[in-house]
Structure formats: C-alpha cells, structure tokens
Amino acid sequence: SYAERTRMQRQAAVLEERQRLVRDMHDGIGGKLLGLRLQARHIDGTTLEQALDDSLADLRLIVDSLDTAEDDLSEALIAFERRVRPQVQAAGITLTVHTDRALDQVQPGPRATLQILRILQEALANALRHSGARQIT
Numbered sequence: 504s505y506a507e508r509t510r511m512q513r514q515a516a517v518l519e520e521r522q523r524l525v526r527d528m529h530d531g532i533g534g535k536l537l538g539l540r541l542q543a544r545h546i547d548g549t550t551l552e553q554a555l556d557d558s559l560a561d562l563r564l565i566v567d568s569l570d571t572a573e574d575d576l577s578e579a580l581i582a583f584e585r586r587v588r589p590q591v592q593a594a595g596i597t598l599t600v601h602t603d604r605a606l607d608q609v610q611p612g613p614r615a616t617l618q619i620l621r622i623l624q625e626a627l628a629n630a631l632r633h634s635g636a637r638q639i640t
Contacts, residue, residue, distance in 0.1 A: 553632075579616045583623060583624075596637060
C-alpha cells in the first residue's frame with residue numbers, strides 16, 4: 504500500500520542519515536581526538552581542555568540529532584534548548600528563547616537540522632567563551 508511504502512521509505516531515509524552521522528562521529532570527532540592525542544604534549548592544558556569540551560559537545564549534538572532525526576525542526580530546537588539550558592545557567596547566564604510557530608511547518612530534513620543545530624551550538628559556545636554576556640537571547 505502507499506502508506507506502507509511511504510513508511511518504509513522514511514525508515515530507509517532515517518537509517519541512511521544515522522549511518523552518515525556515525526561516519527561524522529568517526530571522521531569528525533574521531534579525527535579531532537586523534538589530533539589532540541598526537542599534539543597532547545605540545546599544547547597547554549587550557550587549550551586541550553577546550554578542545555575536549557568541543558569534541559564532547561559535538562558528540563552530544565550528534566546523539567541528540569539521532570533522537571530527533573524523525574522530528575521536525577521545531578522539536579529539534581526544543582530538545583537543543585533543554586540540553587544547553589543547564590550549561591548556560593551554570594555559567595551564570597540567563598538564556599531567553601523566542602519561538603516562532605512558523606517553525607512548526609519547516610521540515611528541512613535530518614541533515615539540514617543537524618547543520619542548524621551545529622551552527623547554534625557554535626554560536627552558543629562562542630557566546631559562553633568570549634562575550635562576557637549576562638544574557639543570551
């Protein structure tokens with residue numbers, strides 16, 4: 504039936520995306536960690552700590568995106584906010600999030616959603632590290 508074929512195509516697309524994410528973890532995070540391992544004797548502790556934190560954040564984002572691979576962008580953003588809010592609050596910063604209900608209609612797909620989440624993660628990490636902000640909106 505059409506519904507069954509659509510369901511199977513969606514499952515195949517999600518499986519393909521998950522396999523791509525596993526490759527990202529291996530090539531991206533694995534490569535970063537290997538590079539850090541090779542340079543460990545030549546970089547200071549603060550730089551090493553920051554690079555490890557970045558790798559962990561990237562890993563968390565990839566795992567989160569696996570959980571939201573079948574969700575729409577709005578759901579993925581809600582999950583992202585839940586994950587980062589404690590980190591932001593622990594830094595003594597207020598996080599304010601404005602939502603647009605139009606996002607409920609946006610479904611860019613798992614790959615684009617992961618890229619959006621990576622952009623947000625990088626922006627948030629930069630704000631936490633470099634801005635000295637008391638509030639992030």
